[in-house]
Amino acid sequence: MKQHWNEWKRRWQQFMIGRYGVDQFARFLNVCIILLLAVNLFLRTHILYWMAVVLLVYSYYRMFSKHISARFQENEWYLRLRFRMEEKAKRWDYQIRQMIKYHIYRCPGCGQKIRIPRGKGRISIHCPKCHKDFTKRS
Numbered sequence: 001m002k003q004h005w006n007e008w009k010r011r012w013q014q015f016m017i018g019r020y021g022v023d024q025f026a027r028f029l030n031v032c033i034i035l036l037l038a039v040n041l042f043l044r045t046h047i048l049y050w051m052a053v054v055l056l057v058y059s060y061y062r063m064f065s066k067h068i069s070a071r072f073q074e075n076e077w078y079l080r081l082r083f084r085m086e087e088k089a090k091r092w093d094y095q096i097r098q099m100i101k102y103h104i105y106r107c108p109g110c111g112q113k114i115r116i117p118r119g120k121g122r123i124s125i126h127c128p129k130c131h132k133d134f135t136k137r138s
């Protein structure tokens with residue numbers, strides 16, 4: 001049994017020589033395929049099913065491809081895109097947290113934006129730019 005397994009492993013390795021294999025983009029595609037199929041369990045549309053099939057074929061095509069540099073570039077493109085998305089998500093996350101924690105007021109004197117923590121009741125605000133005092137509900 002173990003010998004059998006080793007034989008299959010050897011054949012597989014032989015087959016994969018000079019072929020691209022699995023990268024981060026491939027893992028991402030696999031996650032997409034699983035998600036599409038999972039959603040399809042509930043929605044049962046042909047579109048989702050065929051999208052999953054197309055992605056699956058594409059994913060295998062990349063894995064067995066011998067055009068290493070082309071596949072490498074696709075992965076680089078994917079990683080750059082993912083990085084940009086993650087940066088954007090971090091920025092949104094930061095802005096949403098700021099909106100929950102703080103209130104942004106404009107000074108009635110000079111228009112300077114002033115950040116005030118929320119939930120402190122009526123407070124007196126001192127503008128750091130024009131030194132005008134005004135009161136707001138935070």
Ligand SMILES: [Zn+2]
Pocket residue numbers: 107108109110111112127128129130131132
């Ligand atoms: Zn001011």
